[in-house]
Amino acid sequence: MTRILAVRLxxxxxxxxxxxxxxxxxxxxxxxxxxxxxxxxxxRLLPGVRTVIGFDAPWSGxxxxxxxxxxTLRLVETLRRNDYDRAAIFTSFHQSPLPMALLARMAxxxxxxxxxxxxxxxLLDVRLKRPDPPGGGHEVEAALDVAVAAGATRPxxxxxxxxxxxxxxxxxxxxxxxxxxxVVLHPGASVPARGLRPDHAASIAAxxxxxxxxxxxxxxxAERDLVGHTVAMARQxxxxxxxxxxxxATDLAGLAAVLEAADCTVVGNTGPAHLSAAVGTPVVSLFAxxxxxxxxxxxxxxxRLLGDQQASCRDSRAxxxxxxxxxxxxxxxxxxxxxxxxxxxxxxxxDT
Numbered sequence: 076m077t078r079i080l081a082v083r084l085x086x087x088x089x090x091x092x093x094x095x096x097x098x099x100x101x102x103x104x105x106x107x108x109x110x111x112x113x114x115x116x117x118x119r120l121l122p123g124v125r126t127v128i129g130f131d132a133p134w135s136g137x138x139x140x141x142x143x144x145x146x147t148l149r150l151v152e153t154l155r156r157n158d159y160d161r162a163a164i165f166t167s168f169h170q171s172p173l174p175m176a177l178l179a180r181m182a183x184x185x186x187x188x189x190x191x192x193x194x195x196x197x198l199l200d201v202r203l204k205r206p207d208p209p210g211g212g213h214e215v216e217a218a219l220d221v222a223v224a225a226g227a228t229r230p231x232x233x234x235x236x237x238x239x240x241x242x243x244x245x246x247x248x249x250x251x252x253x254x255x256x257x258v259v260l261h262p263g264a265s266v267p268a269r270g271l272r273p274d275h276a277a278s279i280a281a282x283x284x285x286x287x288x289x290x291x292x293x294x295x296x297a298e299r300d301l302v303g304h305t306v307a308m309a310r311q312x313x314x315x316x317x318x319x320x321x322x323x324a325t326d327l328a329g330l331a332a333v334l335e336a337a338d339c340t341v342v343g344n345t346g347p348a349h350l351s352a353a354v355g356t357p358v359v360s361l362f363a364x365x366x367x368x369x370x371x372x373x374x375x376x377x378x379r380l381l382g383d384q385q386a387s388c389r390d391s392r393a394x395x396x397x398x399x400x401x402x403x404x405x406x407x408x409x410x411x412x413x414x415x416x417x418x419x420x421x422x423x424x425x426d427t
Contacts, residue, residue, distance in 0.1 A: 076105055077104030077105070077161065077226070078104060078107075078157065078159045078161075079104045079107070079160065079163065079225070080106075080109060080154065080157070080163070080179065080184065081093070081096075081097050081107070081108045081162075081165065082165060082179075083108065083109070083114060084114070084130065084132045084134075084136070084175070085111060085113070085114055085135060085136070086114050086265055087113065087114050087117035087327060087346040087350070088117070088345060088346035088349045089167065090110060090117035090118050090121065091235055091237075091346065091353055092218065092349055092374065093165045093214075093215075093218045094121045094122070094123075094235050094236055094237075095218070095230060095233035096163070096218035096219045096222035097121055097123050097124060097222070098230075099219065099223070099227035099228060099229065099233075100123070100225060100226075100227045101124075102123075103226050103227055104160070106124055106125055107125055107127070107128055108121065108127050108128070109129075109130055110127055110128070110129060111130065111135060112131055113137070113265070116326065116327040116328075117327060117350075120327060120328060120353075122236050130150050131146075132174070134171070135170065151181045151182045152182075154182035154183075155182040155183050158183075159182075159184045160186065161187070162175075162176075162225075163225040164187065164188065165221055166189065168370070171191060171192075172190060172195075173193060173195060176195065180197070185200075186225075187199050187201075188200065188201040188203070188221050188224045188225040190202075190203040190204065190205060191204075192204070205217060212369075212370065213369065214370050214371060215235070216233075219233060233375070235349060235352045235353035236353055237331050237354060241331050241335065243332065244332045244333050247329065247333060248319060248321075249319070252317060252319060253336065255289055256288075256289065256337075256338045257288065257290065257291050257317075257338065258283055258289070258291070258339050258341060258416055259290075259291050259292075259337045259340045259342070260276065260283065260291070260293070260342075261292075261294065261341070261343075261345070261348075262279075262292065262301055262302065262305055263295065263302070263345070265345055265346065266365075266394050267395050267396070268363055269343045269345055269362075270345065271343060271361065271404060272401055272405065273305060274308065276301070276304075277304065277306075277307075277312065278312065279341065279407075279409045279412050280306065280308075280316075280318060282409025282410060283341070283412065283416065284316030284318060285313045285316070285409075286413045286417075288416070289318075289319070290317065290318050291318075291319045291321055291333065291337065292318065292319065292320055292321065292322070293333065293347065294322035295322070295323060296322070298322050299322040299323050302321075306320045327350070330350060332354075334347065334351045334354050335354035335356060337351075337356050338356075339357050339358070339359060339419050339420050340356050340357070340358050340359070341358075341359045341361065341412055343360075343362065343363065343404070344360065344362050344366065344368075344371055348360060351376070352373040352374055352375055352376045355376060356376065357377040357378065357379075357419040357422075358378050359378075359379050359381060359419065360372055360379065360380050360381065361381050361407060362381065362382045362384070363386075363388070363396075363401075364383070364388060364389040364390070365388050365390070365391050365392055365393045366392060377422060379419060381404075381407045381411055381412065382406075383403045384403075386402060386403035388403055
């Protein structure tokens with residue numbers, strides 16, 4: 076059986092987008108996934124992954140660590156002991172696979188595939204390039220290109236997916252909310268420029284509640300203040316509304332279960348958008364154009380894209396909003412979100 080090392084050293088959303096490629100590779104051999112701390116939870120949710128190996132790479136991530144020589148050499152030794160036949164290094168269009176390819180070569184991996192603008196020397200056996208315009212094509216398709224070059228067969232209809240079964244949502248949501256149906260609002264983002272500001276999130280939550288939706292507001296442990304403010308302000312704007320604060324109340328698998336049971340998810344360009352797609356729930360995508368929507372929009376589910384895609388921050392890859400007032404998303408009204416949710420919830424989930 077072929078032993079394959081897959082590498083995706085990014086956050087949960089990026090790892091989820093690599094899922095179809097990893098599933099394709101798993102049909103050709105056993106797949107271990109090398110993941111960063113910020114992507115390990117998603118890595119453990121991916122079908123087709125045998126083992127998750129953790130590594131905090133100094134060349135990747137929102138706040139990359141310094142170089143730890145001993146830790147890097149331990150990784151090389153781990154990879155050497157695992158005796159991989161090939162490696163598929165998955166990166167975004169602006170990243171280089173070459174640091175990881177060097178470590179894979181040091182570990183004795185004989186066949187390595189990656190996408191690289193830079194000359195790879197002897198580090199890559201197959202060097203792919205993204206199509207024009209620079210970085211063009213969806214990230215799911217780009218990852219599948221790498222998998223195919225590493226020996227996989229391209230699936231006819233690639234889809235994001237998570238391992239089953241997911242945990243029950245009974246302990247997280249009141250029975251009345253579960254039975255009546257609800258919309259998830261996830262206002263935060265791992266990159267601040269891609270999330271909602273608190274008052275804006277509150278106005279959207281109030282508009283959804285005013286339109287008759289129960290609204291479940293989600294977030295990680297670090298987003299408790301944002302979610303708490305959103306819920307409190309929305310209750311002031313829409314007294315009697317059904318609003319549930321789930322900030323910090325679930326792990327990633329639990330969040331997947333909450334999203335799967337939802338009618339729709341309202342979210343920025345961040346991991347839960349892709350997690351929603353992975354469980355088949357439609358997405359109203361409040362998409363800040365700091366990265367291109369054609370590459371990063373939710374994949375394989377019905378989507379309504381909101382936000383000014385021609386804003387001056389377009390393609391800047393800015394992490395903090397470079398324009399006062401966050402106009403690319405701040406101009407999206409609650410009424411627009413309500414209309415987009417209505418459109419999605421009245422259409423078939425099979426439409427994309």
